Amino acid sequence: MRTTRRTTLRSAAVVVGAATVLAVPVGSAFAYSPAGSSTGPAASVRAYVTTVKLADGSVAKVYKIGDSHFEADLFAGSTKLDRLVSKGGAASYGQNDGLHVVLQPNGTVTSWMDGASKPQPKPASEKEIRKESSVRITMTDGRIAELVDGPNGKRVELSTPKGHALATIDLRRPSVQHDGWTYKLVRDGKHVKFVVIDGKGGGNSWVYDFDGKLIEKYTVDPTGVGRPVLVASGGGTAAAGAAGLGFTALSHQG
Known part of the structure; x- marks a missing residue:
């Protein structure tokens, strides 16, 4: 006979309303793979699977740890309630x-x-299977960005190094500011880029794709010209306009 592990959530998350049944079947988990030096420490063994909205409006983030081993972190807003x-x-x-x-x-x-x-949980058809992939990077400001690509589109979940949630951006709400830094999603043709702008440091900026790779970097000209110098690591000068940064790329290094 199978046993059931019970746990009690540590914080209240109350939204009175009709019952909601939310079951997100797990097709396969996608482990994140850090990209170069921008990712910080080696990848964790926890493989992100999906985020599920719960009956009271809070959410559960599901991770696969190994065979027959799953964990779900429960959040009400930015407050972590518990882990199942x-x-x-x-x-x-x-x-x-x-x-x-x-x-x-x-x-x-x-x-x-x-x-x-x-x-009652029930088997899902192939059409009901929903998969998300995610990549986690450590940004220049030390904060964490989880770049998620799923059936509902792309989004970025921002958090502190200790895991405290800061904000989530997507193409409907593509930009957010925090402590002088700006984080934004920008369309570039059929692609979506994640842009990090250091407003406190004069406008230096970093551009990532959704594989977590740093593809462009914009450095403010130290001579005081007021225009940034493009340091490309995979993109070209045309990407400056596509990134939506309003920058003019220089043809020389100042």
């Missing part, structure tokens, strides 16, 4: 202030509110 762990075929169950969450042995997550019927 499913190992060896046993489900993990958590509850708090009327919210019930179950992490199934196959990595799916279900949730419901008090007064609603407990949802």
Whole structure:
């Protein structure tokens, strides 16, 4: 007989409303692979799978650790509530202030509110399988950016080095500022780039693709001309306009 691991969420996350059943099947997990020196330490063994919206509006971020081993970090806004762990075929169950969450042995997550019927997990068809891939990079300012590409489009989740969530940007809300730094998503034809701008340091900027590679760098001309010098590591001068930075690329290094 399988046992069920139970845990209690450490913080309240209450949004009263109708019960919602959310089960995101796990097709396959995609481990992130750091790109060069911009990624910091070696990759973690936790492979990000997907983010699931829970019945009260909070979210669960699901990770695959190994065979028959999944973990789900539960967040209400930027506050981490708890972590559910499913190992060896046993489900993990958590509850708090009327919210019930179950992490199934196959990595799916279900949730419901008090007064609603407990949802029963069911097999998903091929059309219901949703996959996301993600790459985690350490930016120049020391913060972490997780570049996620999924069925709902591209997004970037920003956090502190200790894992405290700061903001999420996508193409509907493509830009955010924090402590003098600007983080933005920009379309370049069919591609989407992630741009990091150091507003405190005079405008030096870094541009990443969604493989986590640093493809362009813009350095403010130290001579005081007021125009940046393009240092390309994979892009060209035309990318300056495409990145939406409003920069004029110089043909020489000043």
